[in-house]
Amino acid sequence: MEERTLYTVTVFSENHVGLLNQITIIFNRRRLNIETLSVSPSAIQGIHKFTITVFSDRDTIEKVVKQIDKRVDILKAYFNVDEELVHQEIALYKVSTDQLLKSGSVEELIRKHNIRILEMTETCVVFEKTGHYAENQQLFKELSETIGVLQFIRSGRVAITKSKVERLSDMLSAIEKKMHKNHE
Amino acid sequence: MQSLIAEGVDTVFGYPGGQIMPTFDALYDYMDKINHILVRHEQGAVHAAQGYARVSGKVGVALLTSGPGATNAITGIADAMLDSTPLVVIAGQVPAASLGTDAFQETDLVGVTQPLTKWSFQIRKAEDIPWAVSRAFFIAQTGRPGPVVLDITKDAQNAETEFNYEKCKFIRSYFPTPDTDPATVKEAAEIINSAKKPLALLGQGITLGRAEKEVQAFLEKAQIPAAWTLLGLSALASDHPLNMGMLGMHGNLAPNLKTNECDVLIAIGMRFDDRVTGDLNTYAKQAKIIHFDIDPSEVGKNVKPTVGVLGNVKLTIPKVARLVHEANHNSWIAEFKPLYEREYKSVIKKETEPTDGEIRMGEVVKLISDATGNDAVMVTDVGQNQMVSARYFKFKRPNSFVTSGGLGTMGFGLPAAIGAKVGAPDRTVCMFAGDGGFQMTIQELGTILQSQIGVKMIVMNNNYLGMVRQWQELFFEERYSFTTMINPDFTAIGKAYGIESRQVKKREDLADAIQDMLKDDKPYLLVVEVEKQGMVYPMTPAGTAVTNVLLGDE
Ligand SMILES: Cc1ncc(C[n+]2csc(CCOP(=O)(O)OP(=O)(O)O)c2C)c(N)n1
Numbered sequence: 001m002e003e004r005t006l007y008t009v010t011v012f013s014e015n016h017v018g019l020l021n022q023i024t025i026i027f028n029r030r031r032l033n034i035e036t037l038s039v040s041p042s043a044i045q046g047i048h049k050f051t052i053t054v055f056s057d058r059d060t061i062e063k064v065v066k067q068i069d070k071r072v073d074i075l076k077a078y079f080n081v082d083e084e085l086v087h088q089e090i091a092l093y094k095v096s097t098d099q100l101l102k103s104g105s106v107e108e109l110i111r112k113h114n115i116r117i118l119e120m121t122e123t124c125v126v127f128e129k130t131g132h133y134a135e136n137q138q139l140f141k142e143l144s145e146t147i148g149v150l151q152f153i154r155s156g157r158v159a160i161t162k163s164k165v166e167r168l169s170d171m172l173s174a175i176e177k178k179m180h181k182n183h184e
Numbered sequence: 185m186q187s188l189i190a191e192g193v194d195t196v197f198g199y200p201g202g203q204i205m206p207t208f209d210a211l212y213d214y215m216d217k218i219n220h221i222l223v224r225h226e227q228g229a230v231h232a233a234q235g236y237a238r239v240s241g242k243v244g245v246a247l248l249t250s251g252p253g254a255t256n257a258i259t260g261i262a263d264a265m266l267d268s269t270p271l272v273v274i275a276g277q278v279p280a281a282s283l284g285t286d287a288f289q290e291t292d293l294v295g296v297t298q299p300l301t302k303w304s305f306q307i308r309k310a311e312d313i314p315w316a317v318s319r320a321f322f323i324a325q326t327g328r329p330g331p332v333v334l335d336i337t338k339d340a341q342n343a344e345t346e347f348n349y350e351k352c353k354f355i356r357s358y359f360p361t362p363d364t365d366p367a368t369v370k371e372a373a374e375i376i377n378s379a380k381k382p383l384a385l386l387g388q389g390i391t392l393g394r395a396e397k398e399v400q401a402f403l404e405k406a407q408i409p410a411a412w413t414l415l416g417l418s419a420l421a422s423d424h425p426l427n428m429g430m431l432g433m434h435g436n437l438a439p440n441l442k443t444n445e446c447d448v449l450i451a452i453g454m455r456f457d458d459r460v461t462g463d464l465n466t467y468a469k470q471a472k473i474i475h476f477d478i479d480p481s482e483v484g485k486n487v488k489p490t491v492g493v494l495g496n497v498k499l500t501i502p503k504v505a506r507l508v509h510e511a512n513h514n515s516w517i518a519e520f521k522p523l524y525e526r527e528y529k530s531v532i533k534k535e536t537e538p539t540d541g542e543i544r545m546g547e548v549v550k551l552i553s554d555a556t557g558n559d560a561v562m563v564t565d566v567g568q569n570q571m572v573s574a575r576y577f578k579f580k581r582p583n584s585f586v587t588s589g590g591l592g593t594m595g596f597g598l599p600a601a602i603g604a605k606v607g608a609p610d611r612t613v614c615m616f617a618g619d620g621g622f623q624m625t626i627q628e629l630g631t632i633l634q635s636q637i638g639v640k641m642i643v644m645n646n647n648y649l650g651m652v653r654q655w656q657e658l659f660f661e662e663r664y665s666f667t668t669m670i671n672p673d674f675t676a677i678g679k680a681y682g683i684e685s686r687q688v689k690k691r692e693d694l695a696d697a698i699q700d701m702l703k704d705d706k707p708y709l710l711v712v713e714v715e716k717q718g719m720v721y722p723m724t725p726a727g728t729a730v731t732n733v734l735l736g737d738e
């Protein structure tokens with residue numbers, strides 16, 4: 001079996017009910033576990049973008065992406081490895097105010113990890129950190145080992161390819177052209 | 185209704201119920217335009233629509249109610265998906281306001297059928313009906329065909345709306361036919377021109393693309409021997425000199441062995457199913473492989489080709505054919521002959537021309553094929569009867585074979601044959617089934633009675649779930665766990681439905697009974713008591729190399 005790599009699958013689709021299900025069942029059939037998933041409107045109105053990360057070998061991910069791409073309501077699906085992407089995740093950490101103050105090194109901590117403080121009450125503080133998975137994980141680890149973490153949540157990955165334009169716009173204009181040609 | 189008529193639908197197979205009643209009520213007014221055939225079970229409606237679609241090349245339509253009506257249809261939908269059959273299945277659904285409340289006869293049909301369809305959509309507003317119906321027909325029949333489900337809430341069926349029908353010609357997220365890269369065409373032609381021992385594999389893509397003539401011309405020009413997959417049957421005339429027979433687990437010896445000897449393997453509209461390839465690690469490793477297919481996700485899925493040529497084979501094959509040199513591969517083609525003779529001696533002769541012992545399935549099939557001038561439509565059920573029919577029935581014309589290939593659905597035969605006869609009323613339709621599969625949808629005899637559909641039914645009764653028994657004999661030490669069948673008098677059942685029925689036990693009576701069956705265009709049930717513990721050979725055990733062929737005479 002080939003090495004398993006983390007792949008980021010990007011899917012553009014029409015905004016119809018049930019699309020997420022259509023996509024996830026294709027991963028399920030191949031026994032691929034989705035690591036992270038985020039869904040949002042894309043730069044183009046009426047089109048949704050799914051960003052999915054999954055550990056897989058190259059052969060399998062290629063086949064899975066072809067099968068996703070084949071679904072009628074999917075405009076485009078492709079996959080990338082990390083080197084081809086600018087990607088980011090966001091994480092929130094709730095810690096005890098008491099413990100934080102006791103630790104004594106609040107400024108250092110905040111500077112080192114580029115933390116933003118979103119909320120602070122007598123009992124707890126909420127940090128926000130954006131970064132790569134590993135960076136956010138590192139902070140979680142550090143906090144857990146020192147002052148403890150009361151609650152922790154991270155988002156799925158959002159990603160943009162390093163190439164200049166969002167490929168979808170190229171594709172849409174190509175489709176429009178083709179359609180005009182067919183109608184002439 | 186108007187939407188269906190706008191799509192040119194004249195035949196619908198269906199079964200009414202609460203949530204589809206408004207549509208059935210509308211149907212009442214359109215009985216002059218739409219021939220609705222009332223089946224006996226929704227699975228039958230879908231299989232009939234499949235049989236209809238496969239012989240006529242049109243989209244099959246099934247109309248059913250929600251809940252149990254819809255779930256009964258699932259087997260047929262899954263079958264159509266695996267065998268790329270264009271269908272539109274229209275089901276009623278509870279009113280939009282009751283969705284998600286576990287209302288009476290509510291099931292999440294769209295959710296359930298998403299992995300089993302090309303497209304599955306719920307219509308909740310009357311004004312969406314024309315849009316969704318036109319889209320459904322477009323999706324079902326373009327590109328690689330497949331089933332589409334429309335789930336229409338009762339209130340959407342009831343509401344009045346302005347009727348504005350525009351036929352769907354384009355969906356921006358859907359590319360039915362991929363662009364063909366000219367470089368792949370050129371590369372394919374070059375590989376074929378350099379071939380000394382080419383072998384072509386013919387799949388259902390040829391039938392679906394109506395590319396029989398183009399493929400034949402291509403094969404003839406370069407003199408390439410060819411073999412068909414189960415669903416590729418009838419894509420080339422059986423007696424064409426380049427036709428080397430069937431591939432796969434129960435296919436012919438020569439093409440299976442030659443798969444691992446050829447230097448170029450040319451797959452045309454087929455998907456390298458495991459029943460064709462056996463063990464992929466030993467499959468055609470010596471050959472350059474060219475894969476012609478309309479579905480990009482099939483190219484490289486099971487077998488990595490040297491070159492994949494995307495597109496409808498009706499267009500891509502002529503493009504390649506133009507660049508291919510006339511050639512002869514006489515000595516290579518001659519190599520198939522001794523293998524055929526070996527198979528004939530070990531298997532075919534005993535199966536089709538036995539002189540003693542019990543009646544063999546093969547002789548029944550051959551006699552019927554001969555008696556119909558090899559020009560009938562053959563529909564089969566699943567099991568030994570299916571494999572023997574596929575091996576020994578002969579074809580002159582395309583679109584003449586209907587079987588459940590990918591799903592292997594027992595019970596498919598009878599309803600599919602009903603649909604086939606409706607789709608090709610001028611042709612003789614012969615349905616072969618085993619005693620097991622026939623009883624899975626035997627209630628459709630009622631459909632034959634009610635709509636007087638002239639299907640010729642041949643039940644090959646071995647009192648066994650024969651194919652499973654064969655595996656038990658070969659791989660489970662003859663432990664016949666629950667494969668014997670105690671059967672009713674099938675002819676009595678046939679007669680109860682007003683169908684002329686006859687049982688044959690002796691070889692001497694067979695020819696006469698077949699003549700009797702074919703004397704007119706009425707339905708007929710012929711029950712042949714065949715060899716109880718017959719075996720289908722050749723056989724390549726599942727998961728082993730294509731060359732590991734058992735002939736049963738060692
Ligand atoms: C719905 C369904 N259930 C079970 C099977 C498994 N199966 C495949 S062939 C077969 C035996 C078929 O027996 P019969 O219809 O008598 O045909 P024969 O093989 O004897 O010709 C069975 C049980 C199947 N293919 N489909």
Ligand SMILES: [Mg+2]
Nearest residue numbers: 618619648650
């Ligand atoms: Mg049987």
